[in-house]
Amino acid sequence: MNTVRHILQVKGFDLWTVTPDITVFDGLRIMADKDIGALLVVEHDKLLGIFTERHYARKIVLLGKTSQKTPIRDVMSTTLVPIHPDQTVEEALALMSEKKVHYLPVMEGDHLLGILSIGDAVTSIIFHQRATIRSLEEKVARP
Numbered sequence: 001m002n003t004v005r006h007i008l009q010v011k012g013f014d015l016w017t018v019t020p021d022i023t024v025f026d027g028l029r030i031m032a033d034k035d036i037g038a039l040l041v042v043e044h045d046k047l048l049g050i051f052t053e054r055h056y057a058r059k060i061v062l063l064g065k066t067s068q069k070t071p072i073r074d075v076m077s078t079t080l081v082p083i084h085p086d087q088t089v090e091e092a093l094a095l096m097s098e099k100k101v102h103y104l105p106v107m108e109g110d111h112l113l114g115i116l117s118i119g120d121a122v123t124s125i126i127f128h129q130r131a132t133i134r135s136l137e138e139k140v141a142r143p
Contacts, residue, residue: 002088002090002128004084004086004088004089004106004116007120007121008085008106013114014114015040015112015114015115016034016036017112018039018040018041019042019043020041020043020048020049021073022071022072023068023069023071023072024056024068024071024072025067027051027072028056031053037052037053037102038050038053038103039051040105040115041073047082047107047112049072049073049080050076050103051072051075051076052077055076081095081101081104082105082107083104083107084107084108085106085108092121093118103115104116
């Protein structure tokens with residue numbers, strides 16, 4: 001079974017978080033430096049929200065705000081959709097589709113383990129489908 005935990009083990013448990021008072025500009029700089037599309041917003045070890053490139057486009061650029069002066073707390077989403085690491089990748093994709101989100105914080109109890117992107121989930125499914133196809137082709141090719 002292909003689980004969220006397995007994806008985290010493969011991609012690594014690197015997790016980039018920021019405090020809610022950091023400016024949007026500084027958050028974008030971190031995202032660019034780390035080549036990521038989202039930051040989890042944490043304060044005192046508590047997950048408060050998520051900031052994504054979409055938040056920047058819709059809540060800064062389109063509203064004429066400045067990223068240098070706006071704190072992430074003003075534009076982050078506080079509606080979080082967490083997932084447990086032992087849930088399947090298929091469950092994660094269904095949840096993302098249902099809730100219309102591209103990122104899921106991975107939580108085990110109150111402990112933040114990582115973040116799962118829609119890209120991580122799709123890549124994992126493609127890898128496992130290719131492995132299944134290879135296995136079936138090998139079985140069919142045997143005399």
